[in-house]
Amino acid sequence: MDTPIEFQQQMESQRDAIGEWLGEYLARIEWFITRLEENNTKREIMLxxxxxxxxxxxGAPRKDG
Incomplete structure (x- = not known):
């Protein structure tokens, strides 16, 4: 059985690991959103x-729009 101090250290270690994972996850979401915005901007310019x-x-107008 862990002592209260060991238990607290384990909880802090897990919290730090979760925080690191969340940071990486948020960075990936940010990257994805940035790519969507860039693609949307390129599409707007193209249109x-x-x-x-x-x-x-x-001549005749486009049939797709």
């Missing part, structure tokens, strides 16, 4: 350029 091109070209 603006496509719309500008469509306005300037002659």
């Amino acid at each position: 603006k350029n496509r719309d500008r091109y469509d306005r300037n070209r002659k």
Whole structure:
């Protein structure tokens, strides 16, 4: 059986391990959100350029939009 001090040390060690894991998990979520934002920005730029091109070209309009 652990003494109260040993038990407290084990709990602190587990808390530190969980904190480290959460930090890594949050960093991955941040990275993922950043990638989504970058992709969304690229998509917006692509659509603006496509719309500008469509306005300037002659002929039938696009069928997909």
